[in-house]
Structures are given as structure tokens and as C-alpha cells.
Amino acid sequence: MQTAPKMTTALYSHPDCKLHEMGLQHPESPARIEAIEAQLQEQGIAQHLDFRLAPEASIDDIRRVHLLDTIEMVRDNTPDKLGDYFGIHDISINQYTWQAALRAAGAAGAATDAVIASEINNAFCLVRPIGHHATPSTPMGFCVFNNVAIAAMRALKVHGLERVAIIDIDVHHGNGTDEIFAHEPRVMMASFYQTYLYPFSGNERQRAHMVNVPVPARTKGDGIRKLVTEQWLPALHAHKPEMIFISAGFDAHRDDPLGEMELVEDDYAWITQQVMNVANEHAQGRIVSFLEGGYNLQALAKSAAAHIKTLAQLD
Amino acid sequence: MGPYHPESPVRLQMIEDQLISSRIDSYLDFRLAPEASVEDICRVHLMEAIELVRDNTPEEVGAYYPLDSDTMLNKYTWLAALRAAGAAVAATDAVIAGEIDNAFCLVRPIGHHAMPSAPMGFCVFNNVAIAALRALEVHGMKRVAIVDFDVHHGNGTEAAFVDDPRVLMVSFYQSPLYPYSGNEQKRTHMVNVPVPAGTKGDEVRKLVTEKWLPALHAHKPEMIFISAGFDAHRDDPLGDMGLVEDDYAWITQQIMAVAREYSQGRIVSFLEGGYNLSALARSVVAHVKALAELDV
Numbered sequence: 001m002q003t004a005p006k007m008t009t010a011l012y013s014h015p016d017c018k019l020h021e022m023g024l025q026h027p028e029s030p031a032r033i034e035a036i037e038a039q040l041q042e043q044g045i046a047q048h049l050d051f052r053l054a055p056e057a058s059i060d061d062i063r064r065v066h067l068l069d070t071i072e073m074v075r076d077n078t079p080d081k082l083g084d085y086f087g088i089h090d091i092s093i094n095q096y097t098w099q100a101a102l103r104a105a106g107a108a109g110a111a112t113d114a115v116i117a118s119e120i121n122n123a124f125c126l127v128r129p130i131g132h133h134a135t136p137s138t139p140m141g142f143c144v145f146n147n148v149a150i151a152a153m154r155a156l157k158v159h160g161l162e163r164v165a166i167i168d169i170d171v172h173h174g175n176g177t178d179e180i181f182a183h184e185p186r187v188m189m190a191s192f193y194q195t196y197l198y199p200f201s202g203n204e205r206q207r208a209h210m211v212n213v214p215v216p217a218r219t220k221g222d223g224i225r226k227l228v229t230e231q232w233l234p235a236l237h238a239h240k241p242e243m244i245f246i247s248a249g250f251d252a253h254r255d256d257p258l259g260e261m262e263l264v265e266d267d268y269a270w271i272t273q274q275v276m277n278v279a280n281e282h283a284q285g286r287i288v289s290f291l292e293g294g295y296n297l298q299a300l301a302k303s304a305a306a307h308i309k310t311l312a313q314l315d
Numbered sequence: 316m317g318p319y320h321p322e323s324p325v326r327l328q329m330i331e332d333q334l335i336s337s338r339i340d341s342y343l344d345f346r347l348a349p350e351a352s353v354e355d356i357c358r359v360h361l362m363e364a365i366e367l368v369r370d371n372t373p374e375e376v377g378a379y380y381p382l383d384s385d386t387m388l389n390k391y392t393w394l395a396a397l398r399a400a401g402a403a404v405a406a407t408d409a410v411i412a413g414e415i416d417n418a419f420c421l422v423r424p425i426g427h428h429a430m431p432s433a434p435m436g437f438c439v440f441n442n443v444a445i446a447a448l449r450a451l452e453v454h455g456m457k458r459v460a461i462v463d464f465d466v467h468h469g470n471g472t473e474a475a476f477v478d479d480p481r482v483l484m485v486s487f488y489q490s491p492l493y494p495y496s497g498n499e500q501k502r503t504h505m506v507n508v509p510v511p512a513g514t515k516g517d518e519v520r521k522l523v524t525e526k527w528l529p530a531l532h533a534h535k536p537e538m539i540f541i542s543a544g545f546d547a548h549r550d551d552p553l554g555d556m557g558l559v560e561d562d563y564a565w566i567t568q569q570i571m572a573v574a575r576e577y578s579q580g581r582i583v584s585f586l587e588g589g590y591n592l593s594a595l596a597r598s599v600v601a602h603v604k605a606l607a608e609l610d611v
Binding site: 063064065066067068069070073088089135136137138139153179180182183184 | 359360361448474
């Protein structure tokens with residue numbers, strides 16, 4: 001007999017998120033979602049999750065984070081037929097990118113609303129296109145709209161929360177999120193990122209609410225656990241966020257082809273548990289997490305499963 | 316932004332004085348800038364960025380709210396920024412309506428570093444970008460150009476339009492220099508040319524002729540906006556280039572020739588940098604004289 005879940009964890013996704021693709025050889029592929037879904041089934045995690053279909057985001061929700069000109073640029077450059085792409089800054093727009101991006105941003109809004117309404121304890125948004133590189137005026141680096149920023153802004157502006165936190169565990173610097181909230185001390189951002197790696201940004205903002213820690217290639221789990229303990233957690237406890245958002249990229253995994261760090265699945269479970277402890281103490285456990293990078297399908301699927309299993313507190 | 320800040324109110328006074336002592340003030344149509352609407356500003360900036368400026372206005376003169384190490388809000392910054400952006404809108408409307416041939420906006424805070432997400436580098440709202448988007452979105456223009464001859468890379472303008480090929484941006488900028496950006500965008504509508512310290516007028520004229528002008532002629536802008544910074548002047552304390560007043564007059568004439576060919580002469584120019592007060596004032600006069608086609 002299965003042990004009953006202690007938590008209700010929702011998994012938001014939409015079939016359109018698998019229709020956005022950037023060419024056969026592109027690492028940020030629809031197969032990423034399929035690999036994670038299969039792993040959740042295989043490990044018996046899926047049956048404990050509340051699967052929810054992501055709605056389309058409203059333009060108003062997206063406009064809190066992106067210029068209308070940018071939103072229209074994505075919409076108006078949708079190619080007419082499959083196999084055509086409109087390319088900008090390491091992101092290609094195909095026939096379904098606009099729809100998928102609306103669903104990804106819509107998952108952000110819906111998950112945030114459902115967690116704040118206490119319908120669910122926390123949520124993982126299994127969505128593409130991913131988001132943390134997207135700046136207010138520029139989709140870039142595999143990202144179209146900044147889903148995690150849209151969620152955080154919704155929590156502040158619609159639900160009136162006073163303080164939230166964004167945790168970014170992707171191997172790449174979340175430059176879009178950093179830029180959007182650089183002057184917004186209600187949003188604390190905690191991240192690590194491999195230096196001398198795309199997008200080659202991240203050291204310029206020295207602000208108390210931006211705890212973005214550069215680490216060298218080959219950094220392992222012990223190094224990351226140390227910086228989480230010594231730098232993230234004190235800042236998070238001082239900030240007392242009322243809700244926590246996670247940019248959950250899994251490309252700091254040792255098997256990842258785009259990153260050169262050396263985390264393993266257990267590290268992702270450990271980090272997730274630390275974030276949950278903070279959420280339980282200050283934020284009534286409220287967490288919404290978003291898929292970002294992770295390009296070795298096996299490592300990605302296992303790491304995402306470790307993350308989701310921890311969110312759902314499954315043994 | 317403090318008594319020792321180079322981007323000071325005295326810059327405007329010096330320029331006004333120089334316009335008078337050069338005897339060209341009587342040829343200009345002086346107009347009071349209205350306040351911009353939030354709708355006009357939010358074509359370029361997130362509401363969040365606009366509220367950041369509005370909501371952090373200090374209550375007393377002498378108090379400052381720092382946005383970054385060199386950009387401060389004082390009690391009047393919000394009002395001034397609304398007027399600077401308002402000048403952008405009003406000048407654009409007046410030129411398109413045919414009321415005036417062209418305009419120079421003698422306004423502060425300056426704008427070309429201001430990013431969609433936040434003010435930076437002495438800049439609050441991106442006046443030139445607000446003007447360009449007004450021309451596109453309100454007046455329905457299809458193609459405009461922005462010429463930026465400030466010594467610093469106009470990173471905010473580039474960020475605002477990097478995905479908008481309706482806007483051709485041409486500039487030069489000293490590299491390496493603040494804001495240490497500008498080489499990463501390889502797009503045909505972003506002709507932003509890095510030049511080394513020590514670059515003089517002859518080399519700038521060469522790049523204008525060889526890089527800017529062909530791009531401008533290919534783009535056929537219906538209106539041209541200028542980010543007119545004068546800190547590439549040889550006497551400027553923040554830049555290390557070697558332009559002189561005549562170079563600014565020459566560049567302005569080249570832009571006017573393009574504007575006459577494609578844009579019915581429509582130009583709106585905005586003050587950006589320039590921190591040696593005397594060099595700034597003389598260079599602005601050269602620029603405005605060329606705009607007004609005065610030979611006095």
C-alpha cells in the first residue's frame with residue numbers, strides 16, 4: 001500500500017508546451033517534458049500529484065514583466081507553417097511558441113493563485129518555453145517570457161504580498177530575473193551560477209536583496225551546500241518571504257552537456273528541502289517552482305523527480 | 316544629484332547662455348515641455364520602473380534616493396523626468412504635425428542609458444525611445460531612425476529596440492567605457508560602432524560615411540531622432556575621444572541630408588551627455604545652429 005502524500009503538490013503543464021520546438025538538434029526540446037513525465041510515472045510519484053492544465057496568461061499578467069512591444073514581437077512573428085522559425089538571441093519562435101509561452105506564463109499565474117488560495121500546498125510548473133533569461137525587452141537564451149518573474153509580480157501586485165523570494169538553481173545566471181527585480185527589494189533573489197558561462201552577466205549588482213553567487217566550473221554539491229547554508233539561508237531568514245518561487249534548472253548536474261558543475265540528484269533534493277524549511281517557517285509552505293534548464297534527458301528527469309518528490313514530501 | 320555630480324543643472328544654464336551669446340536664441344521657437352502621460356512612458360518602461368521613480372521621491376531638497384552609484388532621485392526628479400519625456404512626446408507631435416521643422420529638447424534627466432526595467436547611468440526615462448515609439452505607435456510610422464553620438468553606448472535604447480527592426484539605431488561609442496556593453500548585438504538595424512579612446516573627427520566622419528549613411532539610406536526612415544551627447548568632445552572629462560564643435564556640426568548636417576531625403580526633414584534631438592561645460596555649450600550651439608540652418 002502506498003503511503004498517503006503529506007502534501008498536495010500540483011503539477012501544471014499543457015500539451016502546447018511540447019509543440020514549441022527550436023529545431024531537431026536543439027537541446028531545449030519537447031523531449032525534456034516527456035522524459036520528466038515518464039520518470040514521474042516510473043518512480044510512482046505521478047499518482048500523488050494533482051495534474052492541472054495550465055490556462056493561457058492574460059496580456060496584463062505578462063505586461064508586469066515585459067514591454068507590450070516585446071509581447072507583440074513574439075505574437076506577430078509566429079511563422080505560418082511548421083518547420084519555419086523566427087530566430088532572435090538564441091531563441092527560435094515556431095508556429096506554437098506563442099501559444100506555449102501563454103500557457104507557460106499562465107501556469108505561473110494559476111499556480112500562484114492556487115497556492116495562495118490554499119487549494120494546494122505547492123506546485124511545479126512543467127512548462128516550456130523556459131523563462132529566467134528573458135528580460136523586459138528581450139526574449140533570449142531559450143526563454144520567451146520570464147515565467148518566474150510573472151508569478152512573483154502577480155503575488156505582489158494582485159495578492160498584495162509584501163515580500164517574496166526567488167531561488168534560481170540553474171547553472172546559468174538568471175539575468176532576466178535579476179534585471180527585472182534589481183530595484184525591487186520586495187523580491188529577494190538567491191542563486192548560484194557558473195562563471196564564464198552564458199549569459200556572461202551577474203556580478204554587477206551588489207544589492208542586499210540580490211544574493212547571486214558566482215561559482216567556478218566543477219563546483220560540487222558540498223561547495224553548493226556550503227554556499228546555500230552560509231549565504232542563501234541567512235539572507236532568506238532575514239527577508240522572511242511570504243512566498244517562494246524557484247527557477248528549477250537542472251543543468252548544474254554533473255552529466256549536463258551545457259554546464260560544467262557537478263551536482264547530483266541528492267543535491268537537488270537537499271536544496272529543495274532547505275527551501276521548504278524556509279517556506280514552512282515564513283511562507284506557510286507556499287512554493288511555486290518552474291522548469292528552467294537541464295539538457296541531459298536522463299539526469300534532468302531524475303533530478304526533476306528528486307525535486308518534485310521533495311516538494312510533495314514523498315518517501 | 317549632489318553638488319559634485321557632473322550631470323548637473325548648470326549644464327542647461329550654460330547652454331542657454333551660449334545660445335544667447337551666440338545670438339541664435341532669437342531664431343528659435345522656445346516651448347515649455349508638458350508632462351508626459353504614464354501611457355507614453357510605459358511603451359518603453361515597465362510600470363514597475365515608473366513606480367520605482369515615482370514612489371521613491373525624497374520629501375526634502377538635499378535628500379537623495381540612490382538608484383545606482385551614479386544615479387540619484389531628488390525631490391524634483393519625478394517632475395523633471397515627466398517633463399523630459401513630455402518634451403519627447405510634444406516635439407514629436409509638433410514635428411509630425413508640420414508645426415515646426417525640427418526640435419532640440421534641452422531636458423534633464425537624460426535618457427539613453429535608461430533600461431526598460433530601470434533607470435541607470437544618470438538616466439531616468441529613455442526620452443529618445445519614448446519619442447520613437449510615439450512616432451511608431453501613435454502616428455503609425457513604419458520606419459524611424461535613432462542616431463546616438465554620445466561617447467557612451469546607448470545601452471537602454473539598444474535594449475528597447477533590439478527586437479524592433481522598424482527602428483534603425485546608428486551610433487559610435489568609446490570602447491571600453493561605461494556601460495561596457497554594445498558589442499554583442501549583431502543585427503542589421505543596430506549599427507553601433509565601437510571606437511577606441513583617442514578617436515578624432517576624421518575617423519568618426521569616415522565611419523559615419525561608410526557605416527551610418529548606407530544603413531540610413533537603406534532604412535529610409537520617416538523620422539529621425541538624435542541622442543545628442545557631447546562627451547566625445549576632446550575637452551570632456553568623462554570621455555577620451557577627440558571631437559570638436561565642427562565635427563558635431565558636420566554630423567548634424569549629414570543627418571539633416573538624410574532627413575530631407577526620406578523624412579520630410581523631421582528631426583527631434585535630445586540632450587544626453589557632455590560634462591565640460593564650455594565644450595558642451597559650444598558643441599550644442601554648433602548642433603542647434605546646424606538644425607536651424609543658421610549662418611550667423
